Amino acid sequence: MRRPVLFWDSAGLIAGVFAEHKSPYRELLRLGAVGAVDMRLSPDVARECDGILRRYGEEEVERLARLLDRANFAVTLSPDEDLVAQLTERTGYRNDARVVAAAEECAADVLITYDRKHLLGNPLLGPPDTYCRILTLQEALVLLRQRLSGEGDLDAGPSQ
Numbered sequence: 001m002r003r004p005v006l007f008w009d010s011a012g013l014i015a016g017v018f019a020e021h022k023s024p025y026r027e028l029l030r031l032g033a034v035g036a037v038d039m040r041l042s043p044d045v046a047r048e049c050d051g052i053l054r055r056y057g058e059e060e061v062e063r064l065a066r067l068l069d070r071a072n073f074a075v076t077l078s079p080d081e082d083l084v085a086q087l088t089e090r091t092g093y094r095n096d097a098r099v100v101a102a103a104e105e106c107a108a109d110v111l112i113t114y115d116r117k118h119l120l121g122n123p124l125l126g127p128p129d130t131y132c133r134i135l136t137l138q139e140a141l142v143l144l145r146q147r148l149s150g151e152g153d154l155d156a157g158p159s160q
Helices: 010-018 024-033 043-054 058-070 081-091 094-105 137-148
Strands: 005-008 038-041 110-112 133-135
Touching: 005 010, 005 094, 010 024, 010 043, 010 058, 024 038, 024 058, 024 137, 038 043, 043 058, 043 094, 081 094, 094 110, 110 137, 133 137
Parallel strands: 005 038, 005 110, 110 133
Antiparallel strands: none
């Protein structure tokens, strides 16, 4: 069975940095640490996280670096500009289109986000229009628990 590929946007990662050890964020990150899931982020997401966390201090930037290392995150390539242009029409926002494009290009099963304005609930994003499903962290965690326990697959989770 192929490991699920999870692509994170900046809001999810930053929340993970500030999360308590028993939070759902940390539970999901531990799944990456033990190799149960394949964690990904794009160069755009990494830059945005770095910029935001620098306002809080170097310690928070270092905490993110440790978190990414422990959870075995891989950084994707920058997305193809033609795909970004197509997805900009669907999202209405180029920065979010770049995130979705990077998730698509790495064949992510789930894009974890909290962006309700452009991504969550957008009927133009998610199967069958895009490969990956766009979910909140909590939705992704429920879906992964089901899959890892053998009770479901990534196609059977919460709908968009």
